Amino acid sequence: MVMGHGGGGSLSAELVEHLFAPAFRNEVLDGLGDSAVFALGGARLALSTDSYVVRPLFFPGGSIGDLAVNGTVNDLAMSGAVPAYLSCGFILEEGVALELVGRVAEAMGAAARAADVVVATGDTKVVDAGHGDGIFVNTAGVGLIPDGVDIGPRRARPDDTVIVSGSIGVHGVAIMSKREGLEFGVEIESDTAPLSGLVAAMLAACPDLHALRDPTRGGLATSLGEIAAASGVGVRLAEHALPVPETVANACAFLGLDPLYVANEGKLVAFVPPEHADAVLTAMRAHPYGREAVAIGTCVEEHPGMVVSATRLGGTRVVDMPLGEQLPRIC
Amino acid sequence: MVMGHGGGGSLSAELVEHLFAPAFRNEVLDGLGDSAVFALGGARLALSTDSYVVRPLFFPGGSIGDLAVNGTVNDLAMSGAVPAYLSCGFILEEGVALELVGRVAEAMGAAARAADVVVATGDTKVVDAGHGDGIFVNTAGVGLIPDGVDIGPRRARPDDTVIVSGSIGVHGVAIMSKREGLEFGVEIESDTAPLSGLVAAMLAACPDLHALRDPTRGGLATSLGEIAAASGVGVRLAEHALPVPETVANACAFLGLDPLYVANEGKLVAFVPPEHADAVLTAMRAHPYGREAVAIGTCVEEHPGMVVSATRLGGTRVVDMPLGEQLPRIC
Structure with missing residues (x-):
């Protein structure tokens, strides 16, 4: 047992697959x-x-x-x-x-x-x-669960719009800077927040949300990778659209971290049918915890199960699942 | 914070009363x-x-x-x-x-x-x-919870029969003897067991069970004391009726413990309307986890909130709530 087994990445996934799933096997757990x-x-x-x-x-x-x-x-x-x-x-x-x-x-x-x-x-x-x-x-x-709502990681579909509710990487950097006694100009505060009200507002705009996840341990990369794997779609991110605050970007550069892999505690990522994406974004931006909501990518039929990011330089890179958490004991 | 705060006795109760109840105050928690x-x-x-x-x-x-x-x-x-x-x-x-x-x-x-x-x-x-x-x-x-079932620590009434489902003190002694490397002739095995089937059999015999508790940390004395306090009845035990196996009695004598305060993990105590006590006992004894079920006392109007035991010598003694667990980390 190493720290990474608790990090929410692929070591955690192996633990579930090889130890827990066989021991507890049942249909609900398999969801x-x-x-x-x-x-x-x-x-x-x-x-x-x-x-x-x-x-x-x-x-x-x-x-x-x-x-x-x-x-x-x-x-x-x-x-x-x-x-x-x-x-x-x-x-x-x-x-x-x-x-x-x-x-x-x-x-x-x-x-x-x-x-x-x-x-x-x-x-x-x-x-x-x-x-x-x-x-x-x-x-x-x-x-x-209200009648008619059916949200799950297997329900993402090609052409779904991928929306994130606000800036990423904030919680992990807040913990790390406190723990290591680092200062990056201004103090970075955790984004910890309850998101149930935001989800209710989103469901009012579009009862047929496909998939939702809060990207905690392992960050946005892990959440996107899990949903891509579960539903068999590819995810194509627009790297320039990722909402990374400058303070987080600076801290990550200093610490050698990628904001895509840093934990959030008050953000969600949503897979939304494209025809409802604008309505959902409008509803999110009217809510205190979704003011900075933004579309960051789309689902594609190509490269099923994989997340690919279009870089600022016009290239693409594969966004892998992390092995473990870069920052242990983040939550 | 001392070990006794986790022992299920009156130190635990103080923690709940002074720290947790004010922080979380709500009607459900107060149940x-x-x-x-x-x-x-x-x-x-x-x-x-x-x-x-x-x-x-x-x-x-x-x-x-x-x-x-x-x-x-x-x-x-x-x-x-x-x-x-x-x-x-x-x-x-x-x-x-x-x-x-x-x-x-x-x-x-x-x-x-x-x-x-x-x-x-x-x-x-x-x-x-x-x-x-x-x-x-x-x-x-x-x-x-099935329709019509209303079981709770506040529902014990004077004249209720107090029934225990089998021998007491077994789990605590099993842990203690293993941990301390003690042997008492034969190895004592924990009584850990799921009691939901037994409760279903009891409810079939008497849908109006008043109170149930599984006497884990703090033992039978703590469970009886909690129900007496919550419902405002007195509990009168017949000490000679308590099902204490000889191995447990010997181990407790050696370790300086009272079996009434030793944890169980597969036993329950029931407060049953007296007219249904025989039917409930019969149903319990027909179930694998209730074979040794026995009436150990009755509820009285005297000494509300207190548990009193009639000793073998014809006297009575007060059965107090323990301050903490005699045996830490028992569960």
Whole structure:
């Protein structure tokens, strides 16, 4: 087990394919989405979980508590579900200050209220000093999928417009600069945010959204690669259209990172039927978390499963899946 | 933060009361059950979560994988829900053997099939060596509550019969003897088991079960104390009726433990209207996980919120809530 196995890239995918899928094999798990989707008692539900091990616990623009709520809210929203109830599991290290746990819980409570979800149940375990790392948080969440909504990574189609909701690479650079004590002129704040309201606005403009994903670990490149692989389409990006803020570009140049692979915590990428792309963009730009939404590419029949970027110089390059995360413990 | 804050006793209760409840305040969380219960899309659902940090990972009778599935299945079942879908979050320590992770996943898969639930979604994080402890597992689960079932810790009433499904203290002693390298004549195996089938059999005999709980951390004493406090009844135990196997009694005498406070992972305690007690006992004894079910006491109007035990010598003693767990990292 190496750090990359938790990085969301192809090492993570191997872990799922070779260890977890055989152990748990079932049709729901095979759906490949950020959430499991199933019917229960006549309701169509989504269920999702994430554990959070980010360091530091508090960083510019947010905290592990914000990530723990927004991350699970966003995973549910990416299946079109309206997030409703969250569970919360703490694994605390003996000796961690109660005051710190309280601050994380308060951040979670505030984030839950902002996302209009209820933290409905929880659990706390304590491990001996030296066998944990302060505070780990797991959240799981349940949401209700509205009738007629069918969003999934297999549904991308040739000619779909690929839209990203705003600037990329911000969360990863915020964490990295804080952790390494680097400064890049102005402080870069994490973009952590709940995206369920934005998805609702997009669905109102186009109920037939094909695929949605929030590009967290592994960045936009990984999300695009996963959807291309699942649906068998090619993705052609226009590199000049990628919304990379200058601060992120500078930091990435300094750190030797590619913004396409850096984690976001408040952005989504959408695969939209071309005839609805303008309406969806207009709806997104009217929402606080989609003001900078922009089309960044299209789906093609060529090179199925592959993401290719048209460079500024007129050439093309293949956008590979990363092996692991460039920045460990980013969420 | 001390180990006892994760022990399920009154230190845990203080953490919930003073830190988590104010941060997350909402009506569902205030329900005090092992699960949150709510309606979504017309379905009555239960949601529950637990993290598992048990050491060792494999022990006589089971593993962290069995606990992670059965524990969440049981929490759902204690609200009367039929467990359906589970999520699974791994926090792995860098350097842990992939083969070990695979064995845990396989144990989870087998336990899920035995409990008739689907592990539908998951997440893996890796933390640097020295900042975790091999494998931590979180599970959350969703279940459907059948119409007409209303089980909760506030519903115990005076004259209810208190029934336990079998011998107590087995899991805690199994872990402790393995961890400390102790032997007590025969090896004691954990009782980890899914109890949803047993609950279904009990509900068929009496749809109006009042309260159910699986006495894990903090043991039977804690579960009885929580239900007494939530419903405002007194509980009167007949100490001679408590099903403590001789091996557990001997181990507890040696270790200085009281079996009433030792964790179980495959037992439940039920508060049943007295007119249905015989029918429920008969149904339980016909089920593989309830063969040794026995009435251990009754609810009374006296000493509301308190558990009192009638000793073999004809006296009575108060059964207090423990401050923390006598045996840390038991689950």
